[in-house]
Amino acid sequence: MAGGLDGRSVIVTGAGSGIGRAAALAFAAQGDRVVVADLNAEGAKKVVEEIEEAGGAAVAVVGDLSDQAVVDQVVGTAVERFGGVDVLVNNAGIMDRMSALADVTDAEWERVVRVNLTAPFLLTRAVLPHMLKAGGGAVVNTASEAGLRGSAAGAAYTASKHGVVGLTKSLAVMYRKQGIRANAIAPGGTQTGIVVDAAQDAHGPAVLGPHFVNLGRVAQPEEQAAAIVFLASDAASNINGAILPVDDGWAAV
Numbered sequence: 001m002a003g004g005l006d007g008r009s010v011i012v013t014g015a016g017s018g019i020g021r022a023a024a025l026a027f028a029a030q031g032d033r034v035v036v037a038d039l040n041a042e043g044a045k046k047v048v049e050e051i052e053e054a055g056g057a058a059v060a061v062v063g064d065l066s067d068q069a070v071v072d073q074v075v076g077t078a079v080e081r082f083g084g085v086d087v088l089v090n091n092a093g094i095m096d097r098m099s100a101l102a103d104v105t106d107a108e109w110e111r112v113v114r115v116n117l118t119a120p121f122l123l124t125r126a127v128l129p130h131m132l133k134a135g136g137g138a139v140v141n142t143a144s145e146a147g148l149r150g151s152a153a154g155a156a157y158t159a160s161k162h163g164v165v166g167l168t169k170s171l172a173v174m175y176r177k178q179g180i181r182a183n184a185i186a187p188g189g190t191q192t193g194i195v196v197d198a199a200q201d202a203h204g205p206a207v208l209g210p211h212f213v214n215l216g217r218v219a220q221p222e223e224q225a226a227a228i229v230f231l232a233s234d235a236a237s238n239i240n241g242a243i244l245p246v247d248d249g250w251a252a253v
Contacts, residue, residue: 009082014092016043018192022225028056065119090120096157100204116160136179143184172241188247216248
């Protein structure tokens with residue numbers, strides 16, 4: 001990879017809004033070329049326009065990242081347009097309904113796990129041959145406080161984010177000798193457009209409610225993006241397999 005962050009090929013998923021948008025803009029500001037991947041076509045287009053207006057290089061790929069065909073398109077675009085994949089940021093994700101285990105429907109479970117865990121697996125598997133051929137690369141995943149505890153979300157989301165933590169650590173161990181680093185951020189409350197569609201009188205939300213008293217300050221997306229950019233940078237060259245809470249100390253409570 002090029003020194004620092006200059007001119008690398010970066011894929012950011014969920015880049016049409018929130019943390020993903022902030023990360024895409026931050027990478028581009030450092031001279032990276034960015035594949036903006038998102039399900040929302042309008043959001044992805046706007047982020048590409050922002051990057052290009054600032055003199056950067058970006059391209060949008062729109063689609064459901066739990067679909068292998070979309071994954072192939074995202075990675076193929078990075079290779080064709082920017083010459084490879086130096087950094088993969090698996091950021092796209094969805095919330096559950098804060099459902100307790102007995103209340104989780106098959107549809108809720110399958111969709112949350114598919115988007116939050118299977119999609120990062122598919123994307124990482126797809127970029128690995130390119131990173132290995134290039135002699136290295138960096139993967140940064142967006143986990144969650146729910147990947148560190150059982151009291152930050154419903155059963156499906158919590159399980160999916162624990163899975164992201166495990167995926168990150170396995171990747172770090174398996175490929176460290178090939179120059180590939182894998183780390184994750186674990187955001188606490190962050191100001192994004194994600195809305196939790198939960199009935200407050202349901203068992204899950206009723207139990208979880210009191211636990212959010214120690215949530216801490218709600219972060220801005222740019223604060224999460226700064227941690228992502230750091231973990232992908234040469235400044236973090238000896239950081240591998242780390243799960244970094246970005247949560248105003250919530251994980252320490």
